[in-house]
Amino acid sequence: MPQKIFLEHTGKADLTQIEHYLKFGGYSSVAKALNTLTPEEVVAEVKKSGLRGRGGAGFSTGMKWSFLDKKSGNPAYLVCNADESEPGTFKDRYLMEFNPHMLLEGMIVSAYALAANTAYIYIRGEYWYLIDILEKAIAQAHAKGFLGKNILGKPYSLEIYVHPGAGAYICGEETALLESLEGKRGNPRIKPPFPAVYGLYGCPTVVNNVETLAAVPWIINNGSAAYATIGIGASTGTKLISACGNVKKRGVYEIELGLPVEEFIFSDEYCGGMANGKKLKACVPGGSSVPVLPAHLLLKTEKGEPRLLTYESLADGGFKTGSMLGSGGFIVYDHEQCMVRNTWNFTRFYRHESCGQCSPCREGTGWMEKILYKIETGKGNMADIDLLWDIQRRIEGNTICPLGDAAAWPVASAIRHFRHEFEWHVTNPAEATKPGAVYNGNLLSVV
């Protein structure tokens, strides 16, 4: 049986109730850390485990913690990024809804490691119903002595507060999130200084994703070595993948990193294959920002090796033939989906969500949306496709935060892998604009 960390006990009992969570050994890592480990030892354990940020960037969590400025004389903060807004991603919502105490437990141990006495959960405003679940869980943890003053009688205190956002994808970017938490517009800050030095209220701050923090209790309980044996190479541990689109069984699955993509899509244990007897055309494997892959490059790398759900395997081939694991937002497209329409849809999203600070992103996303709409509605010409390519290239790498890259990559990858589909829209406008019309001239990549 594959190892499960987050979802092992969900479904067996109502884990939002602390009594049930405690029955499964819940909060034992808090006692273990506070009684037997120094904060530095907790950081070292997490570093050795190989745990990487589960929000999308995949940076070493222990390393990020070790950058925290301990000499500033200012209080340190831990902020949980629960702004989950990457299209295709709904794993943190699932985790907070069905296992909120695991997040709190992870936050307590992590905050202890960082010597932070205040922590915030920044949750997207659309997840309003989860605030109630989280606040009830916080109250229960308080009542049991896992939060508040002198936790478990030790000289360590912590308060956790929930803070709602109000509908802005950009606030998932950690410095925009901090701005928003300070009651401002979510405009990303220029880095450096990084939040580890200049974060919330100018104090040293660590911002971690929900799933990242929820992995910490297991690591502390079972040891970094045990965690590192799960997965392959530098992709250690388990990962929540939220599957959506045209598969039979959409939903949140916990996988051991290293599971073949083909098994994930077609096995009954996971997505159960394509819905309604259709064929696999393409997939965006890590949330809308990562490059789209045609079916043949999704299932196998360019070298012909099976593509695995790991940071490395999904990136194999670079952006030419690979993609990214990202947030684990796994969007599957069947052969009746139009890649031009989908790219236009994504670009409309990024145009709407650009904060407007950097001109390449603010102007570029608008131009890309207009041109894609023009092509999609049968009014485009061949030069528009090259113009799109040119615009995305000028956005990438030229903005303060990664939203610019995130807007450029879907466009670049769609043109790279599905150029014939864009050209078909230009040369056959009458046919292409019929409702539900999809390019069928080249189904080479359909599996």
Added chain:
Amino acid sequence: MNPFSEKTMEQIAAIIKKYPEGKHKSALLPVLHLAQRERNGYLSVETMNEVAAMLNLEPVEVYEVATFYSMFNLQPVGRFVLEVCRTSPCCIVGGEQIMDYLKQKLSISEGETTPDGLFTIKPMECLGSCGTGPVLQILEKFYENLTEAKIDEIIADCKQQHAVLN
């Protein structure tokens, strides 16, 4: 304009306490959420000014924030704001057809309010419900795996709720 209810004022006082002394500006987003709920689902200039005074902020600090976040409405809205996801994962499982059906059923376009003041259709970007799309939200409640029949039900329920409350 009626002042905020006692309950809301208590909630606001509790929110401010979550942040360090002098950092009460952090309370702005949660307070704007409460203000919007209490003031018919939108933030008028008067409401924003009131929030500014309450948090000891310049009015412009409130305007620039309220205009940035898509959950805040700056114009009057219907009693039920139907926030419909229009992003790819919903669209590829029938989201566009659901939006079309809704517009046809209510005889309004995206962003408009029905003449009886009951419904507003508000297109939204990804609501984080991709595994159960097509999806729409009314306040905090998600309506998932939408079909035309479900839309009919939701609209009927809202009308009934409205009739009972009036």
